[in-house]
Amino acid sequence: AITPELLTEASQRLGCEFSGGYGMTEASGNAVFLDAAAHRLALHGDARPLTSAGFPGPLTRARITPVPADGPDHSPIAGPIAGTVAAAARGAEVRTGEVGQIELAGPQVAAGYWGRPDATADTFGSDGWLRTGDLGRLDDDGRLWVTDRLKDLVISGGENVSAREVELVLATHPAVKAVAVVGSPDARWGEVVTAVVVARDGRTIDHAELQAHVRSSLAPFKVPKRIEMVEALPQNATGKVDKVALRATLGRF
Structure with missing residues (x-):
């Protein structure tokens, strides 16, 4: 997410509107969008929406599922991330506001990786949802907040x-x-x-x-x-x- 300081400097130098987005190659680019109105709010002192990724685009769905029980790179996970994860089944969703793995679905989501069935099975669910490998949460309005990469969790x-x-x-x-x-x-x-x-x-x-x-x-x-x-x-x-x-x-x- 862009910082308010960088947004202010960029706005002063370039004199243009800004929008943001979240996505990846497997989702054909951006799937979630933060519009120019949110950036204008930030320039006028309300930076709360700025740290979010915004809302899923048309026909795109986002959900938050529990972190895999073996954690990033098969490291044990301890602590309250996404509630109790050990017993969670794939596809189950965490409560609104809790942090878990971001999953995306929609017509722009790829079917899999060419010639890589194992990687496809790990990343793309049989129900058509893409496991992004990113951590985030959804608020009551359906706005997505990206908190980190799953593999960037430091377990200390x-x-x-x-x-x-x-x-x-x-x-x-x-x-x-x-x-x-x-x-x-x-x-x-x-x-x-x-x-x-x-x-x-x-x-x-x-x-x-x-x-x-x-x-x-x-x-x-x-x-x-x-x-x-x-x-x-x-x-x-x-x-x-x-x-x-x-x-x-x-x-x-």
Whole structure:
């Protein structure tokens, strides 16, 4: 989701309207849309809708199902994500407002992967729903909120930490230009929350200061135990942070 600060700067520089969306190749592009009116509200002080992905498009349906009991990459899941997940059957939906896996259905959703029946069975349900691998929730109005990638959950000491949640808080620090949060292996905790930070030009950042900044907004177990400073974050061909490359790089610090 775009930040209010970036939206304001972009609006001033470009002088145009903005809209947002959520989707993926398997859904033929965007499936959920946040219209220009929501962005105009944010520019006038009401940024609440801005952090959502918006509403499903015509003929598109979205639902939230429990996180798989074995968790991302078959790691055990502990904590209250999506209620009790161990006994949940595929296709069951969580209660409104609870976080779980986002699933999409509609005429634009692909039938599967060419020549890859195993991957097709894992991703596309027999009922036609696409398991996106993203975490999110639906509100009472049917608006979708994307909270993180399922594989980007950091499981530290049995607690689930959303990397995106920590990134959003760190991004509000005035000395932070860009940030990505991942889990890095740890003998005691299994994983530790690790922040990789790019500082704004000419700024120095004290690690303890960043940790205190996160602690002021989030629970103590979500505070990064490890902070690494870099000149730039690795990106993939679409301009997104390449967290696979980032995790590989962490082992060389």
